Amino acid sequence: MRRILIPLIFGLAGAVVLIWLGVWQVQRLAWKEGVLAEIEARIAAEPVALPARPDPVADRYxxxxxxxxxxxxxxxxxxxxxxxxxxxxxxxxxxxxxxxxxxxxxxxxxxxxxxxxxxxxxxxxxxxxxxxxxxxxxxxxxxxxxxxxxxxxxxxxxxxxxxxxxxxxxxxSETDLGATPLPVDTSAIPNDHLNYAITWFSLAAIWLAMTGYFLWRTTRKPKGDVT
CATH class of the missing domain: 2.40.50 (OB fold (Dihydrolipoamide Acetyltransferase, E2P))
Structure with missing residues (x-):
């Protein structure tokens, strides 16, 4: 029992950390999607007059x-x-x-x-x-x-x-200015949190599988051992 206790604790601790990282990325994904939705709504809002002193943060988009x-x-x-x-x-x-x-x-x-x-x-x-x-x-x-x-x-x-x-x-208005508009959108804003979450959850699954295999190999009796 003693020889598997440390590997078991180490394996479970590593899996917990990896799963926590995956959950954190899922939470970040929800946050980023909310931010993108707010930006898209702002972009598509009714246009207003040009501000006298635009602010690069407050007036972006x-x-x-x-x-x-x-x-x-x-x-x-x-x-x-x-x-x-x-x-x-x-x-x-x-x-x-x-x-x-x-x-x-x-x-x-x-x-x-x-x-x-x-x-x-x-x-x-x-x-x-x-x-x-x-x-x-x-x-x-x-x-x-x-x-x-x-x-x-x-x-x-x-x-x-x-x-x-x-x-x-x-x-x-009216006049064709000879170019195809490229309006601002959210496509250039990175949102890779889903990929990160999948990566962390996959690593957790692999970590658990490797831990299980190691424990199985450790506890398996060698051939010919009848004691």
Whole structure:
């Protein structure tokens, strides 16, 4: 009995820890799904006027309606879309009566010409966003060649003479601006808690199976042992 007590305690303790980690990930999954549901509801809410002083935390994903005149210069941000392949997000200025902001018009294919932006006022319906496109492997933006690898708002705003504030369009009034909108959504927000939970529960099952097998081997009598 003594020779199996320590392995038994060790095996059960390890299984308890692994199962607890799995349960914790299930709880995290429920929390993350609630957060995503709140974000999706916020994204789809009725648009409001552009805030005077938007806050990057409190106003992230805020739906807004902005009427202004598009700028003549369009920045190309290199992206890739499933089924469509490589292309560009188009970012330009939108100038209202008292301010100028950045607007992400949407997607064109990499070999498509830049669309002609109408000179007259347009109304853009979209969401405020402070994108985090850059990581350690992202190249520097080619400002001269007009190929951007990240939506660096400060650098774009400096180039176009606007506030470092981005409206990602999901629709616009009447005028076709020549791009397919890429509205903000929750697809880029990671939610891997279900996979983590399955991993921990699977490890717990394997741990218990290995513990059981070890105890069976330990307690099994060798052949020929009749004592």
């Amino acid at each position: 805020l739906p807004v309606r902005v009427t202004g005149t598009p700028g003549s210069e369009v920045l190309r941000v290199l992206v890739s879309r499933k089924q469509a392949g490589a292309g560009y997000r188009l970012v330009t200025a939108l100038r209202t009566a008292d301010r100028a902001v950045l607007v992400d018009l949407g997607f064109i294919k990499v070999d498509a010409p830049l669309p002609e932006i109408p000179p007259g006022p347009v109304t853009v319906i979209g969401n405020l966003h402070w994108p985090d496109d850059r990581n350690s492997s992202t190249p520097d933006n080619d400002v001269i060649g007009n190929i951007w690898f990240a939506r660096d708002l400060d650098q774009m705003a400096d180039r176009l003479g606007t506030e470092p504030l981005l409206v990602v369009a999901r629709d616009w």
